[in-house]
Amino acid sequence: MGFFRRESWNLGLVAILALLFVLTKVVQPNYGASGIVGLAQAALPFAFAAAAQAIVVIVGGIDLSIASMMAVTSVAAAVMMEGASEGQAFWIALFILALGTAMGALNGILIVLTRVPDIVVTLAMLYVWEGVALMILKAPGGGASDWLMGLPIGSIPLPGVPESVSSFLPKALLLLVVCIAVVWVPLKRSKLGLQIYAIGSSEQAAYRTGVPVKRSKVAAYAIAGLFAAMGGLVLTASTGIGAPIPGPYLLASVAAVVLGGVVLGGGRGGLLGPIIAVFILRLVRTILTFLAVDPNVTTIVEGTIMVAVVMVGGVLALRGRRRSAA
């Protein structure tokens, strides 16, 4: 019972996602394995952006520079990988992840050292990283190694499982689950994970109980930078090039975090909710494309759905809390 109450928001999101899949099938009876593979591919960069934003929001901050960091890491990867061997490209990918972590850490250090609000520092860094991306690459270009480009393409062939089933398992989804889990699962069980939640709940209380607030905050921003770098790498992987102008990932990440049940202000939520929310938002876009809805109306529909879900979810959560209190 405790599981259902604890995970009620995520279960609600899964139910919405399932309903949307049914609706997709009604609208487009041919929708199947290749559609789901395409959905996972489209969701990849948004999911990493949402994961990055979620961890920063949990610690009580916000990072407006996520899309710009994705652009920097994407162009850096594309420039370095052009002409590099497959083996070299592996080390380049690791370097890019380290670069993203360092960029995120720099965001965090500036915030704790200057004591300027997160939103102001990361707004300034949005422009700084955007300029850095343009310095690395003035126009879209560069290249990507073949193995990187192959990572999110197609489905996973499982031994002993018929292709009719395994074709529904996108490689992009596996890539996402592995990358997020490798970072998030150990983190959430560690002392640092607890400290991040504690700071987000109440920075002062955390400080008084001996949490190293500054260090943990910098760590949270660094991990956000790491996720942003993963997002940059998958952008390079999917397009085969790097583009210096940031894509629409900043506002989308905030939307997914809110829809995913992470409380703006910090201390509550996880990464699973925002990632399911990313799939919901992508699938809504797919359905609207199938329905050939007027393109000027689609963004209105997307926004309306988001507000409706968050409002209804908020009311239900409040009612549930009152009942359990009574």
Add this chain to the structure above:
Amino acid sequence: MKKALSVLAAVAIGIGLPSGVLASDYSIGVSNTVQGNGWREQMICAIKAQALSSGKVSDLNIAHRNTDAAGQLEDIRNLIQAGVDAIIINPSNPDGLNAAIQEATDAGIVVVAVDQAVSAPTAYVLSNNQEEYAYLGAKWLFEQLGGSGDVVYMRGAAGASADSDRDAGFHRAHDEHPDVNIIHEVFTGWQQDQGKQQMLDFLATGIPLDGVWTSGIDNVIVDAFLESDSPLVPIVGADNAGFVGMLSSVDGLVGAAVTNPGSVGGAGIALALNILGGDAPGDRTVLVDPALWENQTEEGKATLAAAENPNLDPEWPVSVSIPGWTDYSMEQIIACKGPGE
């Protein structure tokens, strides 16, 4: 949420279920990544008008939003899933879409890139000849200046293939007139407000100039000269309705408009229908050649006067159709209605 879903479901039942596909009852998808620009809006309206006037298109599925190459990959994949017969794209990037274009052509879908080229070998490209576009205008400008002088060079969006092609054409003309000096080069991003501000900033420096070549952001450049009381210099722009009107009406303005029809979108529909009907062109790249209309000869003035169209949005190109490709009427493109609308 439940209500929103039931509304969506109602819409789905109303318009989503495809009707029986007849022999020439094609479904066509469109992917475009710049929204709110006059040229691109004309392109979309030309696509709708041509689809309607051809009588062969049962429905259009238009993915039209501001996004990046990854977002365009998503749109193309959604259109593949929607089961369209052909996809018209205005590519955000020549190389970044290859994976999805390959998937589309593997699924038997005809892919036509309009306005700008893509490097995917299975796609057809129907584009305005951007290299020639820039060459024609720049050559005329340099000749007006007597082969020497200081010129401001206002480009489009960095990295767009149309911009790189135009840059090649501009430099071809420049190589023929080496005494012309390019004193200032900027990217307008094909944004009206940005281009105007850049010109106002430059005029405020007081650095003398003899001419301006601008990549389709033109009427606001003339505005910048007029508003800052700077003496007019020869200006070369595109055939946008506002600029074409100014070439006839603004006292002392010497200039030329080079045609760059947004109606190339309609031509893309015509090409896709030809290919679907079994009549594919031998060459996968089809170029539409531009024309130059200047206001210094009687003949040029007459052409400009004939092209003027006060019914158009000032940021729409006046060349609303492409002879030999499009067959809709002026009313149809202004109405901007596709099949079933």
